[in-house]
Amino acid sequence: MQVGELYGFVLTIVLVGMILGVGMLVLANFSTSVGSTTTAGLAINSTIGSLRPIATTWLPLIVTVSVLAIILTVVIRSFSGVQR
Numbered sequence: 001m002q003v004g005e006l007y008g009f010v011l012t013i014v015l016v017g018m019i020l021g022v023g024m025l026v027l028a029n030f031s032t033s034v035g036s037t038t039t040a041g042l043a044i045n046s047t048i049g050s051l052r053p054i055a056t057t058w059l060p061l062i063v064t065v066s067v068l069a070i071i072l073t074v075v076i077r078s079f080s081g082v083q084r
Contacts, residue, residue, distance in 0.1 A: 006070065013063055020055045024048060 031044040 009066065013059075013066070017055075017059060020051065020059065024051060024055060027051075 027044050027048050031041055031048065034041045034044065
């Protein structure tokens with residue numbers, strides 16, 4: 001993978017983050033309009049609780065590991081002298 005090929009990866013990560021963020025906002029608005037004691041409100045709150053670890057823990061971890069892997073790849077290729 002070259003630096004020029006990272007556009008698709010970065011675009012995918014940004015798109016996933018935006019979808020998670022907008023989805024959480026929409027679910028929060030549904031939850032306040034429906035009420036938290038109804039069956040639908042409980043289901044929405046459960047869904048928000050299930051998505052929160054993905055948005056707060058896993059997505060930043062995936063981004064950090066991916067960026068570190070890209071940096072490591074660029075550094076190793078620069079020292080090896082191989083041009084692709």
